[in-house]
Amino acid sequence: MPEKSLVGCHRLRRLRQSAWCRDMLQENHLTAQDLILPVFIREQSTAKEIASFPGVTRLTLEELIIVAQEAYDLGIPAIALFPVIDVSLKTPDGIEALNPKSLIVRAVRLLKEKIPHLGVICDVALDPYTTHGHDGLYIEGKIPNDETVAILCKQALLLAQAGADAVAPSDMMDGRIQAIRKTLDREKFLDTLVISYAVKFASAFYGPFRNAVDVTCLAGDKKTYQLNPANIKEALMEMVADEKEQADMLIVKPGMCYLDVLHQATQLTRLPVLAYQVSGEYTMIKLAGQYGSMDANKMMMESLIAFKRAGARAIFTYAAMDVARAL
Ligand code: PBG
Secondary structure: OOOHHHOOOOOHHHHHOOHHHHHHHOOOOOOHHHEEEEEEEOOOOOOOEOOOOOOOEEEOHHHHHHHHHHHHHOOOOEEEEEEOOOHHHOEOOOHHHHOOOOHHHHHHHHHHHHOOOOEEEEEEOOOOOEOOOOOOOOEOOEOOHHHHHHHHHHHHHHHHHHOOOEEEEOOOOOOHHHHHHHHHHHOOOOOOEEEEEEEEEOOHHHHHHHHHOOOOOOOOOOOOOOEOOOOOHHHHHHHHHHHHOOOOEEEEEOOHHHHHHHHHHHHHOOOOEEEEOOHHHHHHHHHHHHHOOOOHHHHHHHHHHHHHHHOOOEEEOOOHHHHHHHO
């Protein structure tokens, strides 16, 4: 007999009582098609292991092809490449970013030759190539905007020429989306996508990534170009600006602490908005699992479905392979 006071109560738990009903009514789903796999690539002579980044290693070009083929076979639509540059090639102006024989150029060519239908996304920023670790030039303690954009345009063009399907500026300079689009159009790369890291916060969650690309000596911080984690209006202004500048897709990064930003962004623009589960988020989940305090696989699935619920059309995650296998 029901409690008298509960007679007539709308019993929402009816919907949750059996698996068939729960499954049928699930509002959001995660599939391998939602995932983008970020990978770090290296020369033979560079170490494979990365400090404090559980389960993630740097790959040689041969290893890259094996992993990329597996990702493709699992239904992952795209990978995002991040090169690890030998210290001997790092300079204050990051000129190696414009080398037509660089590691990333070779990687893109090889991928497009071996696995032509796997999407290849390349970061546009100077940080892997500079001695100071900034995403742009660094002159007298400042990152000059327009001079940096001029170099990023050349970097983007080189990546497009190598065959990248998409270039993804992650540098947060002003006006770079429009400048890169114009450069690509002028050089007849009309079909190369520009995926903008439109909203990128100055986050402590990038730690393992910086270890991976060997940027452990960052001069100062990135607060003069990356966003203040306290600000959402400013983040949405970045979204609007990059949409106007003809970005094809927009990224919010990091993911988990910024679901409100992600959600509002999807209300604001009709462009696809992607989430980036960054290295520190991934590592937190993995380490908590190793520590035995929580189930890492379940936490991973929960955090990825949360991005879908918030409106992400796809998600960059270092767990893409494991998740695609599990799905
Ligand atoms: C830099 C870049 C960063 C990441 C992607 N591109 C780090 C930074 O801004 O310092 C971080 C990604 C991650 O932590 O997973 N252009």
